[in-house]
Amino acid sequence: MSISIAEHDYIRLSEANMEKNKIDDKDLNFKATELRLGLPGSESPERESVTVKKRGFADTINGGSGKWVFAGNGGLEVDLVQNGGNKNLGCVKAESDVLVLPKGGLLEKKGLVSVKSDGQTSVPATKQQVVGWPPIRSFRKNTMAVSQTKNEENNDPKMGSGCLYVKVSMDGAPYLRKVDLKIYSCYLDLSSALEKMFSCFTIGQYGSHGAPTREGLSESRLMDLLHGSEYVLTYEDKDGDWMLVGDVPWDMFIGSCKRMRIMKSSDAIGLGKILNTPQNLDFSTTNQEVKSPLNLAPRAMEKCRNRN
Amino acid sequence: MDLDQKRTRTVDRVVDSVDRDVESPESTPMCPFPDEVLEPVLSLINSHKDRSSVSLVCKDWYNAERWSRRHVFIGNCYSVSPEIVAGRFPKIRSVTLKGKPRFSDFNLVPEDWGADVYPWLIVLAKAYPFLEELRLKRMAVSDGSLEFLATNFPEFKALSLLSCDGFSTDGLKAIATYCRNLTELDIQENGIDDLGGDWLSCFPESLTSLQVLNFASLNSEVSFNALEKLVTRCKSLRVLKVNRNINLDQLQKLLLQAPQLTELGTGTFTQDLVTRPVADLETSFGNCKNLQTISGLWDTNSLYLSVIYPACASLTFLNLSCATLRSFELTMLLMHCKSLRRLWVLDTVGDRGLEAIGLWCPLLEELRVFPADPFEQEEVAGVTESGLVSVSRGCPKLHYVLYFCHQMTNAAVATVVQNCPGFTHFRLCIMNLGQPDYLTNEPMDEAFGAVVRSCPNLQRLAVSGLLTDLTFEYIGKYAKNLEILSVAFAGSSDLGLKYVLGGCPRLRKLEIRDCPFGNAALLSGLTKFESMRSLWMSACNLTMNGCRVLAKEMPRLNVEVMKDEDSEDSQAHKVYIYRTVAGPRRDAPPFVLTL
Numbered sequence: 001m002s003i004s005i006a007e008h009d010y011i012r013l014s015e016a017n018m019e020k021n022k023i024d025d026k027d028l029n030f031k032a033t034e035l036r037l038g039l040p041g042s043e044s045p046e047r048e049s050v051t052v053k054k055r056g057f058a059d060t061i062n063g064g065s066g067k068w069v070f071a072g073n074g075g076l077e078v079d080l081v082q083n084g085g086n087k088n089l090g091c092v093k094a095e096s097d098v099l100v101l102p103k104g105g106l107l108e109k110k111g112l113v114s115v116k117s118d119g120q121t122s123v124p125a126t127k128q129q130v131v132g133w134p135p136i137r138s139f140r141k142n143t144m145a146v147s148q149t150k151n152e153e154n155n156d157p158k159m160g161s162g163c164l165y166v167k168v169s170m171d172g173a174p175y176l177r178k179v180d181l182k183i184y185s186c187y188l189d190l191s192s193a194l195e196k197m198f199s200c201f202t203i204g205q206y207g208s209h210g211a212p213t214r215e216g217l218s219e220s221r222l223m224d225l226l227h228g229s230e231y232v233l234t235y236e237d238k239d240g241d242w243m244l245v246g247d248v249p250w251d252m253f254i255g256s257c258k259r260m261r262i263m264k265s266s267d268a269i270g271l272g273k274i275l276n277t278p279q280n281l282d283f284s285t286t287n288q289e290v291k292s293p294l295n296l297a298p299r300a301m302e303k304c305r306n307r308n
Numbered sequence: 309m310d311l312d313q314k315r316t317r318t319v320d321r322v323v324d325s326v327d328r329d330v331e332s333p334e335s336t337p338m339c340p341f342p343d344e345v346l347e348p349v350l351s352l353i354n355s356h357k358d359r360s361s362v363s364l365v366c367k368d369w370y371n372a373e374r375w376s377r378r379h380v381f382i383g384n385c386y387s388v389s390p391e392i393v394a395g396r397f398p399k400i401r402s403v404t405l406k407g408k409p410r411f412s413d414f415n416l417v418p419e420d421w422g423a424d425v426y427p428w429l430i431v432l433a434k435a436y437p438f439l440e441e442l443r444l445k446r447m448a449v450s451d452g453s454l455e456f457l458a459t460n461f462p463e464f465k466a467l468s469l470l471s472c473d474g475f476s477t478d479g480l481k482a483i484a485t486y487c488r489n490l491t492e493l494d495i496q497e498n499g500i501d502d503l504g505g506d507w508l509s510c511f512p513e514s515l516t517s518l519q520v521l522n523f524a525s526l527n528s529e530v531s532f533n534a535l536e537k538l539v540t541r542c543k544s545l546r547v548l549k550v551n552r553n554i555n556l557d558q559l560q561k562l563l564l565q566a567p568q569l570t571e572l573g574t575g576t577f578t579q580d581l582v583t584r585p586v587a588d589l590e591t592s593f594g595n596c597k598n599l600q601t602i603s604g605l606w607d608t609n610s611l612y613l614s615v616i617y618p619a620c621a622s623l624t625f626l627n628l629s630c631a632t633l634r635s636f637e638l639t640m641l642l643m644h645c646k647s648l649r650r651l652w653v654l655d656t657v658g659d660r661g662l663e664a665i666g667l668w669c670p671l672l673e674e675l676r677v678f679p680a681d682p683f684e685q686e687e688v689a690g691v692t693e694s695g696l697v698s699v700s701r702g703c704p705k706l707h708y709v710l711y712f713c714h715q716m717t718n719a720a721v722a723t724v725v726q727n728c729p730g731f732t733h734f735r736l737c738i739m740n741l742g743q744p745d746y747l748t749n750e751p752m753d754e755a756f757g758a759v760v761r762s763c764p765n766l767q768r769l770a771v772s773g774l775l776t777d778l779t780f781e782y783i784g785k786y787a788k789n790l791e792i793l794s795v796a797f798a799g800s801s802d803l804g805l806k807y808v809l810g811g812c813p814r815l816r817k818l819e820i821r822d823c824p825f826g827n828a829a830l831l832s833g834l835t836k837f838e839s840m841r842s843l844w845m846s847a848c849n850l851t852m853n854g855c856r857v858l859a860k861e862m863p864r865l866n867v868e869v870m871k872d873e874d875s876e877d878s879q880a881h882k883v884y885i886y887r888t889v890a891g892p893r894r895d896a897p898p899f900v901l902t903l
Contacts, residue, residue: 130741131414131415131416132411132414132415132416132821133414133739133741133796133797134679134682134712134737134739135413135414135737135794135796136414136678136679136682136712137413137414137471137497138413138415138499139471139497139498139525140497140629140678141682182609182610183609183610183611184611185578185579185580185609186580188580189580
């Protein structure tokens with residue numbers, strides 16, 4: 001049984017308005033079901049506010065196939081373009097994939113669209129056009145808006161299963177480790193955790209160099225060793241390229257990182273960055289600007305320290 | 309309070325006839341208790357409804373009651389004038405005032421509508437110079453009013469502002485500076501002009517009496533140094549709710565100084581720079597043995613959420629409505645929260661998260677599920693009917709629900725109320741307008757029919773979805789205890805409203821928007837409106853003439869029409885009707901017409 005908007009004219013949408021709604025909704029829906037392969041920037045603006053919930057829905061529809069999506073907003077989109085975003089194309093594509101839904105069936109079942117007699121689907125009266133609906137207090141609306149953004153900065157992307165495990169290998173270590181990128185909110189968290197995780201291997205490494213192999217190697221000692229530019233942290237992104245960790249904003253990083261490798265500086269020639277400085281592992285980017293970790297790191301560390 | 313005023317006339321009549329039997333009004337009163345006994349006894353009665361009943365017994369009791377009353381609750385600031393209140397109750401120490409109609413929360417009431425607290429303060433200052441408490445909801449409060457309050461009431465102790473607007477942090481400065489005996493400052497969800505956080509630094513070093521401090525909804529950063537010192541010296545502090553700018557390190561320092569807290573609202577609950585291991589935070593929470601309520605928790609994730617586990621066993625209220633948690637995060641948290649009675653969450657937890665509630669929180673009485681993204685146009689997840697059903701299965705004591713969802717079925721609601729027949733508050737918001745049962749495509753009439761039939765104690769109901777007059781027939785017929793009803797985009801004809809006004813003997817507040825109810829329906833409730841606090845109808849089919857008829861027939865009601873530029877002259881676009889003993893408003897703005 002189809003429900004047509006016309007029956008509900010007490011909603012007080014004027015005829016003209018209703019007509020406009022229908023057209024807009026049709027457009028919107030076609031866009032939603034369209035597979036797109038365009039470069040970032042060819043995305044329509046209204047598609048960018050991908051939220052936690054959208055991912056959840058993708059989860060139910062696609063059976064948690066792990067299509068993760070970007071924390072998108074206008075600003076970030078621009079960043080993508082500026083980076084010559086090819087690397088991130090994969091993510092944008094994923095966004096489109098999420099929205100490919102069996103036409104009519106599920107959306108109709110969920111009652112979010114109605115199928116007209118001519119077979120076209122449309123979304124019922126848009127919420128935003130009705131003042132005061134849904135009845136959410138403005139205080140809560142504002143809180144949510146900011147909360148969403150912050151959450152996306154810290155935690156996106158998320159897989160259907162709710163974690164993002166990537167393998168971390170270290171040159172010379174006998175076995176790999178796996179880390180859940182989701183539980184970290186910035187590069188500094190990640191690097192601290194990795195340092196702790198691989199400290200045992202480093203002790204072993206340096207034992208033979210004459211440095212005393214103490215039990216309970218202090219963190220500061222470890223940091224010294226690692227910052228002695230012996231190692232750099234790199235990752236393989238979605239396109240199979242090996243990149244230096246810390247180049248891109250955090251959420252972009254966890255969106256594209258497939259696995260990580262702590263490699264010797266000597267092996268890391270050709271990653272395009274200056275390597276022989278003590279700051280290699282200080283990739284504490286705290287905002288979304290794309291900067292070389294070597295330049296940003298000291299300032300970012302400053303910023304973090306000053307805040308506390 | 310307002311009803312009391314009305315009943316005064318009745319009381320006078322009754323008392324007169326009694327006195328006639330006893331020769332003269334000046335002879336020995338019929339009441340056997342002397343005032344010295346009656347007043348102390350009555351002073352133990354705190355419920356304002358009970359006090360209203362007491363005041364109706366006879367003139368002596370009326371007098372004893374008015375002299376012993378310390379707290380007055382005024383549900384509609386325009387139903388009575390401050391002079392009448394001051395005249396009747398000479399010894400008030402605490403006042404609660406509510407102003408604008410509730411739909412003003414959703415931008416349906418224009419600015420400058422009224423409910424200014426200042427005229428009240430002027431009268432209160434003269435009548436009750438030793439006033440201690442003022443609690444305001446949906447009132448217009450200016451900085452001037454706050455300054456007046458701070459400087460004219462030397463014993464002032466407790467200020468609570470909920471959903472008020474018109475003031476800035478400058479007003480808070482005055483309160484902090486001048487209220488030497490302040491025990492409570494509770495600022496919630498107001499339309500406040502946040503000019504900076506230095507108001508908190510205005511608390512003098514000598515102030516040690518603070519018990520409640522809630523500034524969670526303010527945006528500016530306060531001086532942490534000042535806050536820490538304040539918390540340290542106020543040893544009786546039991547409620548502390550900070551704003552988002554307070555980070556985890558700072559929170560830890562505060563917890564160290566105030567382990568006695570019973571209610572805690574955290575700031576941002578994640579960090580970029582970890583200067584202290586998570587274990588320390590966990591210890592801090594473990595040291596707070598009296599925590600019953602936790603809120604805030606902005607931006608949190610699994611890693612940091614686990615630090616509150618040690619405090620969870622004794623929690624009765626957990627407010628997660630600012631934390632975009634996912635199902636597994638909520639599940640892990642709830643495993644520690646066996647004593648939970650009230651839970652507020654975002655719909656990011658999904659149906660799976662709600663299942664966890666049913667599993668781990670058997671004592672749950674209240675659940676509120678808010679939409680994280682209510683205006684998202686495209687397909688969004690959120691919660692569905694199955695989430696609510698799972699909660700009802702696991703939580704038989706559930707009696708309060710506020711549920712925002714995109715889809716619902718009649719069968720699911722019927723199951724829910726079968727599992728939990730004790731509902732007192734059932735507020736369901738299906739966010740898509742006019743949405744039918746998504747499985748059967750039928751209206752949602754049977755859902756709400758099931759609610760009113762199965763839940764005899766139902767006091768508050770909010771309906772949504774595609775609804776015909778049948779819903780209202782059910783409500784009018786079965787909802788004998790219903791006091792508050794909210795209706796939007798529902799009904800098919802005048803009959804709908806007629807059913808409600810013809811039934812529901814206990815109805816107090818009725819708010820309706822965008823329904824096809826017209827004059828005939830309105831006028832069918834003529835005699836009912838005096839037993840109600842208020843009626844709001846907007847974007848219905850009322851005309852000015854219909855409203856004029858009502859106003860003429862019922863002189864003790866204020867029938868106010870808000871004129872809209874867009875609507876035609878004969879249409880009554882927004883109508884607000886309430887009983888009053890104070891006559892028409894004297895402060896009505898030009899767009900409010902009292903008929």
